[in-house]
Amino acid sequence: MTIAFLNGDYLPLAEARISPMDRGFLFGDGIYEVIPTLQGKPIGFNAHMARMRQGLEMLEISSPFPADYWRAVVNSLLTKNNELLQSESVGIYIQISRGADATRSHAYPDDLTPTLFAFAFATPPPPVPDASKVKGLHVALGEDKRWQRCNIKSTSLLGNVMHFEQGKREGKQEIILFNRHKEISEASSSNVFIVSNGVIKTPPLDHQILPGITRKLVIECLVKEGILVEETVLPLAELLAAEEVWLTSSSKEIAPVIEIEGKPVGNGKVGKIWQQAIEAFNQHKFNF
Template identity: 50%
Template structure:
């Protein structure tokens, strides 16, 4: 039985309840995180918590919980769910809380709702381009809001884009802006490889500041054998790329072999992905 955390109490997940007047339920008025733990070891725990704290500040949700307190809470929840023996993700959700009425303006004197639960995640993919699971994706113009750098629980735009890819038999949907420039995927960051160089869109309000993205960039730059560029990426470059990758906390670095029904490069997982994934794998537990 999975143990969840809700507003200071540990309880079976199926017993967790919130008010129907909670603003997270009514408005998607909240911030969330998903953090992977492999055999009890987190990936980017501090970076995830710092991003959540930044997101809460950006939407003016008043939380007094410190980074150290968040870390202790999440590690405790993982332990209570047997995380030392298996791979778990932890979902953290902080909404503005429950008011006595439905009203758009931020209410005063309302305590945030804090909800966390764990779920099983798969083992990491092998560092082997002949054995790794490859993804296929479709593409669409990015129709979400202009504050994608905030990890909001209001994910309907992302859900609709993801459903577009899923309904067409693909694993994801890569998005582009009105200038035909790559932004990210519906639930992932995105990268291309051309002539051995890894290129990813610059961090701005159009994309989420992915923690896995940051670990990838930092570890590749530190190791030094693969050049990395953060810059504008056109969709023409995407279609002409030698390799395309997507990344997230659950997917880590995932290779894409087909876009809109057409092969990426020669249609197989590339050598740069394999080398980069090995570098990332060696560094992921040491990144703060």
Template identity: 35%
Template sequence: MIPGVPGDSQAYLNGEFLRLQDAKISVLDRGFIFGDGVYEVVPVYEGHPFRMAEHLARLERSLAAIRIESPFDRAGWHGVVQGLIDRSLTASCVVYLQVTRGVAKRDHGFPTERVAPTVFGMTSPFTRPGADVREQGVSLVSIPDERWLHCDIKSVSLLGNVLAKQRAADQGADEVVQFRDGMLSEGATCNVWVAAGGKLLAPPKNHLVLEGIRYGLMAELAAEAGIPFEMRPITRDEVENADELMVSSATREILPALKLDGRPVGAGRAGPVYGRLRQGYDARIAALLGKPGSASM
């Protein structure tokens, strides 16, 4: 048995759906040996994947960046994802997909012979952030960004993010906000957003940040709410003196960050920019499910 995982949890591995505890890979898989692979995480609401096209597009970009040919076309990926959703223990879940370069002799260079990629998928239960989490927000601590220079690739090599996340935990915080050369990059597991003077600010989409799927969504929501949006370098001073800070990810959706390094952010409570974006986000989920919009979902 896998600790904390129900014994009947299902997975996908190289063309077969099977129990998660029965899924096995070779110790020579390059994902295990080198972290030579990429992954994607798709949130699913009551059986409906959210922004699936954008998630698959990012998976394809990550695969191309590390020179792995995609094992499936879009229809094939949809089949894998739907198969996992159909076998999920909960209607609302997170689908995790991972592709590695496959099994080969341990050598830093790419295998010279043709090797089939290893394709793995699984689901985890997903509960949307409740009213208490939305009101209390998250706490952040600031740290230098010491990761590699290809953060735009959603790589399974996540040691830098793991160590960053643990630094937050060590200080009793929920997440880090990272700075590289005095400029905002992102959190360990999320994108970070700044509201100042009624504007929504985001760091540039480049090799220093992972372009979260909510990047495009937040720009859309800001436009719908009439909030000016700027994507540009953001200084540490701007972050420390922001009216509002927010974090976004597949499982957090969008949440206010109300503490930074132990001090209140802005007024110390969820602000108006967050409120308007939150309302728009909830409306998108409601539309996905064919329900009337509701800010209290």
């Protein structure tokens, strides 16, 4: 029986209820975070909390709960669900919506109490840090048709869901998106890195790209090892000509891509620079 957190209480997930007038349900008016943990230790907790605060500020949702409050929730959910999940890799989903109002109005209502929700779920184990053993991803390509504020980690994910479904229907594990200028933005649920002429590159942050926490940690971990990452515009043609392509997210960590639209990336095998990246990430990922 999964135990969830809802508005200060811990209860079975199957019994958790919110009002149908909650703006998170009616409008997707809220933000969320997924905090990965490994052997009970959160990865990038402070960075996740900082992004959550920024998201709440951008949506003008008032939340007085500090990071220590959410750290206690994360620890409690790990403890309460330990026997059920029986996994070293666990994700903690946190969602804060603006709350429930008596009427449905597009305008922000005054003085609502935010709805706080969190639950724990088992996640796949981290990738094996061995280029000769890890399985690479096969991905599709698609034109980015989402809204213009993808930098907000909003619960309004319909565009991402539709893109992901497109990739799934094509038999792929993800879909990398490009804008009308044929420049890479991100994937439907991941950030994108490439290795081009031996240089690691990733698109710069803007309103079309989620400031992924794993993206941030990968860059900072590589810098600690003296390896620089260029944040630069990535033309679609450069992606297709890259020696290596990686996708990063809380659940994937650093996932190598070996095929795009049926064509191999580089030599079609996981690359040696990915090996350096995953080793650097594993060495430093708990320090943020």
